[in-house]
Amino acid sequence: MFYLTAFPSVLARPITSLLRRDGYPSGTLLTMGRNFAPRWVVGGSRARKLAGIEHLADRMPNVRWVLLGDDGGHDPQVFVDFACRRRDRLAVIGLRQVFDVGRSKIDLSSRADEIVGAALVGAPNGEELLPLVRAALGIGQPREGSVADWFLSEFERGNAATRLRAWTEGNAVRPLVHGHVYYDALARVLAAAGDGDSVQFVGWRGDADELLAEGGPTVVEALSGAAGRGARVRGLLWHAHTGAVGSQVGPNRMLALAVGKAGGEVLLDQRVLPFGCHHQKMVIVRHPGRPRDDVAFVGGIDLDHGSRDDADHRGDRQSVGADRVYGPNPAYHDVQLELQGPVVREAEETFRERWQNPAAVSRLPWHVVPDRIHGLPRTASPLPPASPAPPATGTCSVQLLRTYPRRRPRYPYAPSGERSIALAYTKALGRAEQLIYIEDQYLWSFDVARIFAAALQRSSRLHVIAVVPRRPDNENQFYNEAAMLGHGEALAMVREAGGDRVQVLDVENLQGLPVYVHSKLCVVDDAWAAVGSDNFNTRSWTHDSELTVAVLDTERDQRAPTDPGGLGDGARRFARELRLTLMREHLDLDEDDDLLDPTGAAETVRKSAAELDAWHDGGCHGPRPAGRLRSHPIGKEGKLPARHRWLTAPIYRSFLDPDGRPLDMRLRRTY
Template identity: 50%
Template sequence: MAVADWFLTDERPWTEGNSVVPLVHGEEYFAELHRCLEQTRQGDLVLFTDWRGDPDERLTDDDDSSVGAVLCRAARRGVDVRGLIWRSHLDKLAFSAEANRHLGDEIEAAGGECLLDMRVRTGGSHHQKFVVLRHPGRPELDVAFVGGIDLCHSRRDTAEHLGDPQPVDMAAVYGPTPPWHDAAVALRGPAVADVERVFRERWDDPQPLTRNPARWLSERLHRDDRHADRLPDPLPAPAPAGSLPVQLLRTYPYRLRGYPFAPQGERTVAAGYEKVLARAERIVYVEDQYLWSAEVARSFATALRRSPELRVVAVLPRYPDQDGRFSKPPNLYGREQALRIIQEAAGDRFSVYGLENRHGTPVYVHAKVCVVDDAWATVGSDNFNRRSWTHDSELSAAVVDEDYARSLRLRLMAEHLDATDAERAALADPVAAYEALRRSAQRLEAWYAGGRRSERPQGRLRPLADPPLSAATRLWAQWAYRVVYDPDGRQFSRRIASRRSSSM
C-alpha cells in the first residue's frame, strides 16, 4: 500500500518507524499507564491533557494507584509533571469543573504544574486526551498514549463490561456501575515527538486561560496558577521503535484572535476521514459515542453510493448517557437524521448496533475507532459529529498498515461476538464479517422477543432502534442539537460555503 494514498499529504506530516499498540478498555490502558508512570525518575518529563480528571480514580486495584497519587509521587521524586485540563462548565450542568480543579490542586502542591485551560471557542471544550512521557538518557522508554479514555471515574472497565468500581452517574438503564467500552493506543518511536509538539503548542498559547471575568475572580480566590512556566527544551525525536507510519489528525475551531499554530482553526480530523471514505471499497468499521451531523453522514452516503460493494458497520451506545427531559431528545434527533441519510444510500449495506454485556446491561460505547478496508485505522478523541470535526480540540492517531488495521478490527468484532479463535479467523473476510455481525444481532434480538426462555445466544450486539420523536419534540430538539450539542466551529463564510455545496 502507498501510505500517501491514505494519509493527508499537505495538511499534516507523518512519521515512519513507529510501534502502535492498541489498548482496548480502560483497565488495559490504565495498567500500562501506571507501569510507565511509576518507572519515571528525576529529570523525566510527563505531559498530559484531559477533558476530565478525577484525582481519586484508581489506575489499578491498588489503593495507592489513584491518578492524583501516581502523578504527585512522580512530581515529588523530581519528574517534571505538566497538565492541561479543560476548565469545564459548572458542575450543576453535569460537567467536571470541581474534579478538574482538585486534580490540578494536588499536582501543583506536589511540585508539578497543572493549568485549567479554557482557551477554546465559546461553548467548546478541550477534548484531547493524551499523555507523553520523555526520559532524558533513556529514550527507549519514551511513549505517548492517545485515545478516548479520560483519567476519570467510570473508565476502568474490562472486556467483561461490568463497569468501573468508581462510577459516574448516568442514565438509569446503565445501572449503578455503568459498563464502559473505550480504546487508546500506545505510541513509541518518532510519533512521540509529534504528540509532544501538540502539547507544547497548547501550553505556549499566549491567550489568557479564560476570558470570562467571573472566572478571573474565581482564579484569584482559589489562587489558581494563571501563567504557564517555560517548558524544558524538547529532546530529539525518539529513534524508530517499529515499522508503522503514524499521522496525527487534529481539530481546532476558528477562535477569536486564533491559535498561533492554527490561526483559522484546523480540521484535519474531518479531512482525514473524508479522504479515506472517498477510497473505501469493502468495509468501514466504526465504534463511536456519537454518529451525528448531516455533513458527517453525507460523507458515508457518498462513499456507499460510489462503491456498490462497500459495507458500513457502526457500534454505538444503545441509549444516551443521560435521562434528562432536555438532554435526551437532542441526542436522539442528531442520531436519527444521520442514520437516516446513511441508510437511504446504503440499503442493506449499513448496519448499526448497540452493545450490552452478557447480563443484558447496555454498555456505553465511548470508543472513537474507525477502520477502513483493513488498510487505515484511527483511534483518538474525536467523534463522528460536527462538534468534533469543527468545534472542540481533538487528537487522533491514524495508521496505514494492513496487519495493524485488520488485527484491530478483528479484535473488536470478536469481542462483541464472543467469537472463538476459529470464528475470529473467519471474520477476516469483510463480507463474512458483516454477515456474522448481522446474524448474531438478529439471534440475540429474537431471543429477547421470544421471552428469553432458552439459553442466551452467543454475542453482545443488538440492532439499534431509537424511539421516534414527536413532531413537537423535534421542533425544539433540533434547535438544541444544532446550537448546543453539535455546534459548528468554522468561520461563518465557511459554514455558508459548506451548506451551498451540500445542496448542489
C-alpha cells in the same frame, strides 16, 4: 485544465491568486468580457460561458470533457446545453451542491437524465466530489498503495502554522482495549518516571481519586509520585464554562491543586469557543536518558470516574451518573493507543503548542476569581527545549490529526483553525471499497453521515458496520431527546444510501445491560485505522479541540483476502488486528475464520445480532446465544416526540452539535 469565469479580464490576476492559494491545479484562466456589466442579471453569463466551452471544444476536436461547476448559478444549464449539442464530447458533469446536499442525484431538467445519465455526479465540496468523478470516469482510485494515498500531506492539513510533520514512520502502536488495560499500562509508566523525566497530559476531565489499579495508585497519587521523584509534570485540563454546564469544574480544579502541591503544574484551560471544550485525551512520558522508553497514550479515555472497565463490562465501581437504562454501575467500552517511536515527539509538540499559547487561560470573571482564591496558576511556566525524536522502533506510519476552531484571540499554532480530522476521514472514506468498521459515541451529524453515504453510493460492494451506544449517557431527558434527533437523522441517511449493507448495532453485557460505547475509531478496508478523542459529529470535526491518531502499518497481513479493498493497499497488520480484536469480543468468538473476509464478517455480525434479538423477543427462554451485539433501535427509542421538535431541533444544532467553521467554509461546505 481550463478555468472559465464570467468575470472580466481585469480580475484575472486576483482570481488566479485565489486559485493558487486554495490549492487548485495549475491551468489556464479564461475570462468573459472586459467590463463589469452585470450580465448575469439577464442571463448573459450563461450564454457567454456556453460560447467559451464550445470554443474550446472546437479548438480541441478529439478531447472529451469533464465539466466541473456548482449548482448555485447557471452552470447546470450551461453544461446540459453543451451536452445537448455535443453529447459525444462529454465525459462527466460534476457539480458542487450549494443548496440541497441531501439529494443523491441532481435534477437539472426534465431532459437531464436522457442527456447526462450516470455521468452526472454531485457533492457538497471538492474532497467528496473527486472520488465520484473518478468512479464515473471508470479510472478508480490510485493503486500505488502508498502512505500518501491515505494520509494528508502538509498542504492538505490546511494549517501552515503548526510545527507538526505530515507523518512519521517507524512507530510501534499497540491498542489498549478498555480502560482497565490502559490504566494498568499508564500506572506502570508513571511509576517508572523520575528525576529529569517529563510527564505531560491533556484532558477533558480528571478525577483525582480514580483508581488506576485495584488497590491503587489513584490518578493523583501516580502523577504526584512522579513529580515527587523529580519528574517535570505539566498538564492542561478543560476549564468548563460554569458548573451548570460542566461537571468537570470541581474535579479538574481539585486535581490541578493536588498535583501543584506535589511540585507539578496544571492549568485549567478555557481558550475555546462559546459552548466549546477541550476534548483531547493524551499522556506523554519522556526519558532524556533512555528515549526508547518514551511513550504517548492517545485515544478516547480520560483519567476519570467510570472509565476503568474491562472485557466483562461490569462497569467501574467508581461510576458516574448516566441514563438509567445502563443500570447503577454503567459499563463502558473504550480504546486507547500506546505509541512509541518518532511520533512521541509529535505528540509532545501538540502539548507544547497549547502550553505555550500566550493568551490568558480564561477571561471569565467567574473563572478568574475562584482560580485566584484557590491559588491555581494562570500562566504557564517555560518549558525546556524538547528532546530529539525517539528512534524508530516499529513498522507503523502514524499521522496526528487535530481539530481546532478559528477563534479570537487566535491560536498561534492554528490561526485559522485546523480541521485535519474531518479532512482525513473524507480522504480515507473516499478510498473505501469493501468495509468500513466504526465504533463511536456520537454518530449523530448530518454533514458527517453524508460522507459515509457518498462512499456507499460510490461503491456497491461497500459494507458499513457501526457500533454505537443504545442511549446517550446523560441523566437529562431533554438532552437525550435532542441528541437522538441528530443521531436518528444521521443514521437514516446512511441506511438510505446503503440499504442492508449498513448495520448499526449496540452492545450489551452478559447480564443483558447495555454497554456504553465511548470509543471513537474507524477501520477502512483493513488498511487505514484511526483512534482518537473525536466523535463523528460536527462539534468534534469543527468546534472543539480534538486529537486523533491515524495508522498505516507497513507490515502486510498475508491471510486471505490479502487485499480487501482491491486497490493494491493490501491488508495491514495493525488495522486488521484492531478490527478482529474488537469483533471477536463483541461476537464472543475465539477464532478469526469467519471475520477475515469483509463480506463474511458482515454476514457473521448480521446472523449473531439476529439470533440475540430473537432470543430477547422470545422472552429470553433457553440458552442465551453467543454474542453481545443487538440491532440498534432506530425509530423506536431514538424517535423524538413531535411536541419537542419545534424547540429541540434549534437547540440541538446550536448547542449540542454546533458548527465551528468560519462562515466562508460553511458556505463552501468544506473543511
